[in-house]
Amino acid sequence: MGIKGIYKEIGPGERVSLCKLATEHFEQTQRPFRLAIDISIWQFQVQAAKGGSNPAIRTLFYRLARLLGSAIEPIFVFDGPNKPVFKRNKRSGRGDGVATAMGKRVIRLFGFATHDAPGEAEAECALLQQHGIVDAVLSEDVDTIMFGCGKTLRNWSAEGTKGSKTPTHVTIYDAAKVAAGASGLDREGMVLVALMNGGDYLPEGVPGCGVKVACEAARAGFGRDLCKIKKSDTDALAAWKERLLHELRTNESRYFRTKHKALEIPDTFPNMDVLRYYTHPVVSRQENLERIKQKFLASRQVDVIGLRQFVAETFDWTNKIGAIKFIRVISASLLIQRLVRRCGTAEVEEGDLDLKQNQELVFVKSVTKRREHFSTDTTPELRVSYIPVDVVGLDLDEEPEDEVEEYGRQGLALNSDDEFDGEADEESEQSKGAAAKKSFDPLTADLIWVPESILEMSLPLTVSNWRDKQRAKELKAAAPKAKRATARSKKTDMPVGALDKFVKVTKAVGSTKPTSSREPSLSSQPPRSSAPPTLSAPVDALNQDSTLPSLTRLKPKDIAPKQAPGGQQAKRWGQSLDHRQFSGQPEELEDLKVYCHVFLYELDCK
Known part of the structure; x- marks a missing residue:
C-alpha cells in the first residue's frame, strides 16, 4: 500500500516496544496512549488465519485482547462511503459487510471506540492526529504521512528471530524527523513522489521515473511549489511543468545526480484530481471533531458477559x-x-x-x-x-459440564478383537505417567x-x-555474618616432658634371660592381668627408682599426643587406650598403660 519503495528512502524508522511507548506516555501525562487504528489493514491481514471456527475474527479477538493489556486507548476507524472509486486500478469498496459488522461488535464488547470515516480511514486517522484527538496512528499505509500525520506506527510484530511470535514492537515514523533526515521528504514532497513514481490512485506515474528520481525532484522543492498551485491556474501549472522538464534534461541547478534526457513527461501530468485526493481528502468537518473527541473519550467498560456469549457463538x-x-x-x-x-x-x-x-x-x-x-x-x-x-x-x-460420551469396541467386534481393550488400557496408563504440561x-x-x-x-x-x-x-545479605565458635585449642603452656621430674612408672619384670630372637615371643612372657597395675610405692619413691623407664620413651609417636593432655581429656585418652590399635612392641604397650594409670592417679591426688 502507498508508494512503492518509499521506505528505503525515508529510512527504517525507529523500532520501539509498544509497551514502552505507552508506559512512558502514561508516566508523563497520567493518561493512556491514544491510538487511531486503520482497521482496513487489519481486516485484510486476518484473512490469512486458518483453522477453527471463524479464524479471521478470532485473530482480531486475540489482537484486541493484547491491546487491552496495555496503557492504550484505541479508536478503530473504518472506511466510509466517499472514498475514491478506484484504487490501484481496482474498484474500491467498503469491504465485506458481515465481517465489518462482526468486527465492530467485538471491538465494542472490549470497550473500545469505533468511528466511520466519511472517506478513507487513513486520511481520517491523520486528521485526528493533527487535531490532538489521538497521539499517533497505527497503519501499514504510508499515505498517512502524505495526509499530514505527524506520528505513524506500522509493522506491529515480534522482535528478533527467536522466541515467541507475539507482537511486541512497532516502527515509528515521525514526520518532522523524516523531513529533517537524509531523505528530506516532507508531506508535499511525498505527494510529488506518489505522482511521479506511482501511488494508490495513480499506479503508473511518469513512465520511466523511479522513486530515486522522484525523491530528488521532491527535495528540490517541486512538491511544495505544485501543492500551492490552484486547480484553475493553468498558466502556473504549465510553468511549473516546464521548469521541472528543463531541470530533468539539463540538470542546470544540480538537483539530480545526472541528466534524464530520455524521460518524457505525459501531457496529463500532473493529474490534478489525483493531487486533490492527497491534498484535500474527504474527512470529517471541523464542527464534528469535538463530537468525535467526546465519543472517543467516553468511559466504557469491558462487557465480560457479552464477550463470553460472543466467543461461545463465534468460536x-x-x-x-x-x-x-x-x-x-x-x-x-x-x-x-x-x-x-x-x-x-x-x-x-x-x-x-x-x-x-x-x-x-x-x-x-x-x-x-x-x-x-x-x-x-x-x-x-x-x-x-x-x-x-x-x-x-x-x-x-x-x-454446563462437558458431556463425554462413552465408547467401546464390543458392539461389532469379533472374539479375536477382545485384546484391544487391554492394549487401550495399557496405553492410557503409560500416558498418565508421561510428563504433561501444567494445565490452567x-x-x-x-x-x-x-x-x-x-x-x-x-x-x-x-x-x-x-x-x-x-x-x-x-x-x-550485606550484614557481616556471625563467626562460628572456634574449637578449643589443643595447645597448652606445659612444655613437653614437664611431668618427667614428678612421676616415674614401673612395670612387672618377667624373665631377664635374653631370647634367641630379636623380638620377644609373646608365648614366652608370663600372663599379664587385664586389671590396671597398682602403685607399689609413693610417687616420690617412684621418682627415685632408676630402674623405671623414662616417660618420654613411653610415648609412641603414633599414639601419644604431641603435648601432655590435661583434665578430662587426659582421662578419656587413658581410658580409651585399650581400644586403640598399637603397632609397637608388646612391652612398650604395657609400659604405656602403666604410664597412663600413674598419670591418672597423679591427677586425682591433685
Whole structure:
C-alpha cells in the first residue's frame, strides 16, 4: 500500500516496544496512549488465519485482547462511503459487510471506540492526529504521512528471530524527523513522489521515473511549489511543468545526480484530481471533531458477559471448558486494564490504610519478582500473583459440564478383537505417567508481568510493602555474618616432658634371660592381668627408682599426643587406650598403660 519503495528512502524508522511507548506516555501525562487504528489493514491481514471456527475474527479477538493489556486507548476507524472509486486500478469498496459488522461488535464488547470515516480511514486517522484527538496512528499505509500525520506506527510484530511470535514492537515514523533526515521528504514532497513514481490512485506515474528520481525532484522543492498551485491556474501549472522538464534534461541547478534526457513527461501530468485526493481528502468537518473527541473519550467498560456469549457463538468456546479458555485468554489483559483505570482515582489517593490494603488485595495477592526484559525494551516490570476467575468475574458453576460420551469396541467386534481393550488400557496408563504440561486452573493463583510504574500508581501499598521486604533482604545479605565458635585449642603452656621430674612408672619384670630372637615371643612372657597395675610405692619413691623407664620413651609417636593432655581429656585418652590399635612392641604397650594409670592417679591426688 502507498508508494512503492518509499521506505528505503525515508529510512527504517525507529523500532520501539509498544509497551514502552505507552508506559512512558502514561508516566508523563497520567493518561493512556491514544491510538487511531486503520482497521482496513487489519481486516485484510486476518484473512490469512486458518483453522477453527471463524479464524479471521478470532485473530482480531486475540489482537484486541493484547491491546487491552496495555496503557492504550484505541479508536478503530473504518472506511466510509466517499472514498475514491478506484484504487490501484481496482474498484474500491467498503469491504465485506458481515465481517465489518462482526468486527465492530467485538471491538465494542472490549470497550473500545469505533468511528466511520466519511472517506478513507487513513486520511481520517491523520486528521485526528493533527487535531490532538489521538497521539499517533497505527497503519501499514504510508499515505498517512502524505495526509499530514505527524506520528505513524506500522509493522506491529515480534522482535528478533527467536522466541515467541507475539507482537511486541512497532516502527515509528515521525514526520518532522523524516523531513529533517537524509531523505528530506516532507508531506508535499511525498505527494510529488506518489505522482511521479506511482501511488494508490495513480499506479503508473511518469513512465520511466523511479522513486530515486522522484525523491530528488521532491527535495528540490517541486512538491511544495505544485501543492500551492490552484486547480484553475493553468498558466502556473504549465510553468511549473516546464521548469521541472528543463531541470530533468539539463540538470542546470544540480538537483539530480545526472541528466534524464530520455524521460518524457505525459501531457496529463500532473493529474490534478489525483493531487486533490492527497491534498484535500474527504474527512470529517471541523464542527464534528469535538463530537468525535467526546465519543472517543467516553468511559466504557469491558462487557465480560457479552464477550463470553460472543466467543461461545463465534468460536465454539462452549460449556465449562470453553469458559476456562476464555478466562485464560482475557484475565491478564483485563487485570492490567483495570489497574490503568484505577490510577489517580479516589480509591488510591484517599481512605484508611487498612481499607486501602484490603482493596488492593482484590486485584493482586502479592509481588514476587522484578525484571527488565528485551520484549519491553527493558521497561521495569513486576511479576504479580492474581486469581484469574476473580478478575474476570465469571461463575463457573453456572457453566454446563462437558458431556463425554462413552465408547467401546464390543458392539461389532469379533472374539479375536477382545485384546484391544487391554492394549487401550495399557496405553492410557503409560500416558498418565508421561510428563504433561501444567494445565490452567482459573481458581488458583497465576503470574503475569505488569509495568512497575503502572502498578506503583494503582497499588502503592502493595509495591511499598514488597520494596520494604526487598530492602530487608538486601540488608540481611550485606550484614557481616556471625563467626562460628572456634574449637578449643589443643595447645597448652606445659612444655613437653614437664611431668618427667614428678612421676616415674614401673612395670612387672618377667624373665631377664635374653631370647634367641630379636623380638620377644609373646608365648614366652608370663600372663599379664587385664586389671590396671597398682602403685607399689609413693610417687616420690617412684621418682627415685632408676630402674623405671623414662616417660618420654613411653610415648609412641603414633599414639601419644604431641603435648601432655590435661583434665578430662587426659582421662578419656587413658581410658580409651585399650581400644586403640598399637603397632609397637608388646612391652612398650604395657609400659604405656602403666604410664597412663600413674598419670591418672597423679591427677586425682591433685
